[in-house]
Amino acid sequence: MTTPALLPLSGRRIPPLNLGPPSFPHHRATLRLSEKFILLLILSAFITLCFGAFFFLPDSSKHKRFDLGLEDVLIPHVDANKGAKNPGAFLIHGPDEHRHREEEEHLRNKIRADHEKALEEAKEKLKKSREEIRAEIQTEKNKMMKHAWDNYRIYGWGHNELRPIAKKGHSTNIFGSSQMGATIVDALDTLYIMGLHDEFRDGQKWIEDNLDFSVNSEVSVFEVNIRFIGGLLAAYYLSGEEIFKIKAVQLAEKLLPAFNTPTGIPWAMVNLKSGVGRNWGWASAGSSILAEFGTLHMEFVHLSYLTGDPVYYKKVMHIRKLLQKMERPNGLYPNYLNPRTGRWGQYHTSVGGLGDSFYEYLLKAWLMSDKTDHEARKMYDDAIEAIEKHLIKKSRGGLTFIGEWKNGHLEKKMGHLACFAGGMFALGADGSRDKAGHYLELGAEIARTCHESYDRTALKLGPESFKFDGAVEAVAVRQAEKYYILRPEVIETYWYLWRFTHDPRYRQWGWEATLAIEKYCRVSGGFSGVKDVYSSTPAHDDVQQSFFLAETLKYLYLLFSGDDLLPLDHWVFNTEAHPLPVLHLANTTLSGNPAVR
Numbered sequence: 117m118t119t120p121a122l123l124p125l126s127g128r129r130i131p132p133l134n135l136g137p138p139s140f141p142h143h144r145a146t147l148r149l150s151e152k153f154i155l156l157l158i159l160s161a162f163i164t165l166c167f168g169a170f171f172f173l174p175d176s177s178k179h180k181r182f183d184l185g186l187e188d189v190l191i192p193h194v195d196a197n198k199g200a201k202n203p204g205a206f207l208i209h210g211p212d213e214h215r216h217r218e219e220e221e222h223l224r225n226k227i228r229a230d231h232e233k234a235l236e237e238a239k240e241k242l243k244k245s246r247e248e249i250r251a252e253i254q255t256e257k258n259k260m261m262k263h264a265w266d267n268y269r270i271y272g273w274g275h276n277e278l279r280p281i282a283k284k285g286h287s288t289n290i291f292g293s294s295q296m297g298a299t300i301v302d303a304l305d306t307l308y309i310m311g312l313h314d315e316f317r318d319g320q321k322w323i324e325d326n327l328d329f330s331v332n333s334e335v336s337v338f339e340v341n342i343r344f345i346g347g348l349l350a351a352y353y354l355s356g357e358e359i360f361k362i363k364a365v366q367l368a369e370k371l372l373p374a375f376n377t378p379t380g381i382p383w384a385m386v387n388l389k390s391g392v393g394r395n396w397g398w399a400s401a402g403s404s405i406l407a408e409f410g411t412l413h414m415e416f417v418h419l420s421y422l423t424g425d426p427v428y429y430k431k432v433m434h435i436r437k438l439l440q441k442m443e444r445p446n447g448l449y450p451n452y453l454n455p456r457t458g459r460w461g462q463y464h465t466s467v468g469g470l471g472d473s474f475y476e477y478l479l480k481a482w483l484m485s486d487k488t489d490h491e492a493r494k495m496y497d498d499a500i501e502a503i504e505k506h507l508i509k510k511s512r513g514g515l516t517f518i519g520e521w522k523n524g525h526l527e528k529k530m531g532h533l534a535c536f537a538g539g540m541f542a543l544g545a546d547g548s549r550d551k552a553g554h555y556l557e558l559g560a561e562i563a564r565t566c567h568e569s570y571d572r573t574a575l576k577l578g579p580e581s582f583k584f585d586g587a588v589e590a591v592a593v594r595q596a597e598k599y600y601i602l603r604p605e606v607i608e609t610y611w612y613l614w615r616f617t618h619d620p621r622y623r624q625w626g627w628e629a630t631l632a633i634e635k636y637c638r639v640s641g642g643f644s645g646v647k648d649v650y651s652s653t654p655a656h657d658d659v660q661q662s663f664f665l666a667e668t669l670k671y672l673y674l675l676f677s678g679d680d681l682l683p684l685d686h687w688v689f690n691t692e693a694h695p696l697p698v699l700h701l702a703n704t705t706l707s708g709n710p711a712v713r
């Protein structure tokens with residue numbers, strides 16, 4: 117296969133942070149905003165020191181006051197036996213006077229020495245090259261990622277996830293029964309973006325040597341698509357390493373049998389070896405889930421683009437056409453669709469779990485097509501209009517929330533997952549039917565509500581789900597909804613809002629979340645979720661989710677980086693935060709172009 121014209125390939129070498137294809141704006145030669153900020157900090161530290169010196173070094177007016185005999189009153193003398201509270205301790209008695217002056221002299225010398233040392237350090241810092249300063253900033257910014265990755269590397273290598281307290285591997289049924297290194301694949305692009313190139317190469321080596329999809333293992337089609345195919349494609353586009361594309365295509369071939377249903381709506385799960393598919397036992401009337409079969413488009417379009425094989429594109433377009441033909445109660449898409457009968461299951465609509473990324477992918481299909489996929493944009497606009505009409509409300513206290521629609525009734529409950537919608541509304545504002553300002557505002561309101569859900573807890577971390585019920589606002593009520601599992605959605609929304617508004621509150625809120633994660637989720641073996649965000653002494657759940665490395669830490673990093681890092685007019689993030697480039701498909705037909713890219 118030839119190399120896609122889109123890519124800046126450089127053989128086996130991982131190129132520096134030149135993240136875009138040749139037509140993309142290159143990394144600026146000048147210092148980024150954050151670096152300028154650090155330089156400014158150093159400079160202001162220097163100035164502060166000078167002021168400090170001015171105020172703290174011996175000053176003659178004080179000596180004059182001593183001469184006037186006021187020193188007894190002005191300088192408290194702490195008697196080790198009696199303590200400063202003893203009124204007598206303020207008096208300096210004759211025999212102590214000499215010792216007191218010696219102590220003062222000693223203190224002055226110390227301040228002077230400290231001052232000179234700090235001054236030297238500041239001077240040294242200013243002597244450093246731009247590259248050295250940049251490297252130091254990088255180290256500070258990716259410390260959390262290093263901690264998460266290094267511990268996974270030590271205790272969970274090759275397993276899907278990590279138990280950071282038990283210090284061993286972990287997995288759930290979404291990844292099947294095999295060790296597929298989900299954390300490695302999910303984390304690759306974050307490592308690359310953060311400049312952790314040794315770690316990236318380490319991950320790449322594991323993938324080359326170990327990642328094998330011919331295993332008798334039943335996996336979630338959706339999860340494997342967003343984390344593995346999305347992760348591999350992003351790693352390929354960023355690094356240009358062919359191995360990632362090869363693995364992504366191998367895996368996609370293994371997922372194709374899931375589409376062998378009477379309607380072409382895929383099963384939720386498929387056995388990678390036998391190709392046998394089935395749905396989750398808990399899903400209404402044997403249905404497939406909207407957010408699962410509706411979150412394949414981005415990756416599958418890229419697969420057809422990269423391989424020249426239309427099969428992937430056709431599968432996802434078939435799903436879209438089928439959905440377009442279906443009647444929608446109140447204009448809303450229910451979360452459940454039976455892949456045998458093609459009928460809706462329970463009439464439950466949500467922008468949180470079960471529905472969320474379906475809406476996200478309609479918008480992103482349009483963005484990814486360089487805004488030419490008008491069909492996707494219209495489906496998004498229509499869906500959001502119905503959602504706004506039926507699901508979005510304001511609480512008594514003035515918080516905008518997205519409820520869940522169940523059989524004609526609005527449940528005033530919002531999931532942490534639904535918090536991603538703040539970012540989605542902001543991202544979709546441009547291109548909306550004359551309502552750009554409205555959607556940006558709506559995105560900001562959702563961000564505020566989700567921030568409140570964090571702020572109203574003991575840990576300053578958000579619960580899995582929160583209610584709006586009478587006096588209860590943005591607070592979890594049931595014990596089973598009080599956990600935080602290192603999810604990214606709120607930070608994701610802060611980042612999009614920051615990119616579009618540059619309102620400092622989003623960095624402030626992101627910083628609050630960072631401190632809370634550091635304080636309550638960091639353990640010696642990595643990062644863990646917590647079971648109750650309202651308890652000031654929370655128990656850990658002992659799971660370091662792969663999406664923490666793929667999404668949460670990446671969004672935080674981007675929130676504190678310049679806008680020229682992965683600009684949004686060139687990159688579209690899949691629902692697991694894996695960046696895929698905008699496709700300029702002017703003369704390309706994905707549905708059957710034999711050209712191999």
Ligand code: DMJ
Binds near residue numbers: 533603693
């Ligand atoms: C991620 O795997 C993806 O963001 C998905 O769309 C739903 N949420 C989880 C993390 O919370």
